[in-house]
Amino acid sequence: MENQLFTYPHSYPLECGQHLAGFHLTYSTYGKINFQGDNVIWICHALTANANAAEWWEGLVGQGKLFDPEVHFVVCANILGSCYGSTHGLSINPETGEPYYHDFPLITIRDMVGALDLLRKDLRIDRIHTCIGGSLGGQQALEWAIMQPGLIENLVLMATNARHSAWGIAFNEAQRMAIQADPTWQEKRPDAGSAGLKAARSMALLSYRNYDTYVTMQTDQDEEKTDRYRASGYQQYQGEKLVKRFNAFAYWTLSKTMDSHHVGRGRGGIIQALQQIRSRTLVLGIGTDILFPIEEQRLLAKHIPGATYEEINSLYGHDGFLIEYEQITQILKKWYPSIQPEANPVLLPK
Numbered sequence: 001m002e003n004q005l006f007t008y009p010h011s012y013p014l015e016c017g018q019h020l021a022g023f024h025l026t027y028s029t030y031g032k033i034n035f036q037g038d039n040v041i042w043i044c045h046a047l048t049a050n051a052n053a054a055e056w057w058e059g060l061v062g063q064g065k066l067f068d069p070e071v072h073f074v075v076c077a078n079i080l081g082s083c084y085g086s087t088h089g090l091s092i093n094p095e096t097g098e099p100y101y102h103d104f105p106l107i108t109i110r111d112m113v114g115a116l117d118l119l120r121k122d123l124r125i126d127r128i129h130t131c132i133g134g135s136l137g138g139q140q141a142l143e144w145a146i147m148q149p150g151l152i153e154n155l156v157l158m159a160t161n162a163r164h165s166a167w168g169i170a171f172n173e174a175q176r177m178a179i180q181a182d183p184t185w186q187e188k189r190p191d192a193g194s195a196g197l198k199a200a201r202s203m204a205l206l207s208y209r210n211y212d213t214y215v216t217m218q219t220d221q222d223e224e225k226t227d228r229y230r231a232s233g234y235q236q237y238q239g240e241k242l243v244k245r246f247n248a249f250a251y252w253t254l255s256k257t258m259d260s261h262h263v264g265r266g267r268g269g270i271i272q273a274l275q276q277i278r279s280r281t282l283v284l285g286i287g288t289d290i291l292f293p294i295e296e297q298r299l300l301a302k303h304i305p306g307a308t309y310e311e312i313n314s315l316y317g318h319d320g321f322l323i324e325y326e327q328i329t330q331i332l333k334k335w336y337p338s339i340q341p342e343a344n345p346v347l348l349p350k
Helices: 109-122 134-145 168-183 194-208 211-218 228-243 248-259 271-272 293-305 319-324 325-337
Strands: 004-013 019-030 039-046 074-079 130-135 152-158 280-286 308-312
Touching: 004 109, 019 109, 039 109, 039 134, 039 271, 039 325, 130 134, 130 194, 134 152, 134 248, 168 194, 168 248, 194 248, 194 319, 211 228, 248 319, 271 293, 280 293, 280 319, 280 325, 293 308
Parallel strands: 039 074, 039 130, 130 152, 152 280, 280 308
Antiparallel strands: 004 019, 019 074
16 A cells, blocks of 8 residues: 545635635555445545554454455545645645645535545546545545435444534634644744644543543552652643644644534535435444534434444543444444455456
8 A cells, every 4th residue: 555646736616715726635545446346445534644544443444354455445535634645734835835824724524525526536436335434534424425425335424423513613622722822833834833732632632532531541550649640641642642743733724624514504404414315324423422422423323314323332432433443343244244345356457
């Protein structure tokens, strides 16, 4: 697998009324598309992930795994606004010759999906056997199924929602406030807001996990301690870890993108929008998820025609969709035994 670059050289109109003077998307593929074109698995990634799905979802993607390159053609594209090779705030604006920095426009989920669909067409993919995503990735998959009802055969939505909640928006705004509080944030430089990003990630992690996660995993055994607690060190570590691989401009953009998610906008409301979906749909909730509580997934399953709802048990809260490989695999195999369209697919030459 090698990352590849898709370039769209034309003006790309955005939902906010602005435009991008073209864009890039970095993407990866695993396996080959078969003659029938019915073995495409499209993975939509979450907030700070990248196109290398076999790395961050190694329990689901790979030889002998649920999504097997020996059988499937697996596609994962780095989303618009992310810093893993796709156009984002540190990219050069062709109209000015300088990085966008703070002037990068608002990107909505619909803008992201529109860009993904242009990539799909460039890859000559006419149908998607399964489109799957969790969290922000689930928001993309859901929007895509509404925008193009005949494209996706099987839709798998994990720990996601039809509209980003006031609760979720508040979490994101608190994180952006941490970035704004960093005195370097207003400077036009690649590492602007890094200290704020570290604090923002620490805040985010509290919403990705829950009380039981921390009590179980981060409680100190030394009951005489009065400082330097394990949980404190863990928060520092996670913040520093993100700063090394991400930047505040992309984080700002993508958190705003998540806030904008609302499938009912301009479609007569959420219920009417969900009823447009024609994909066979599985909705997965995580009982311990405090960021995307299961009521949100139950609402999806209730209003998407014929949808099935399943629930995952996890100590890890929202992050369970990235960790609970065995449960996810078992549920998906039960839901569609036809995950392997052909034991020995006929491959098209590249």
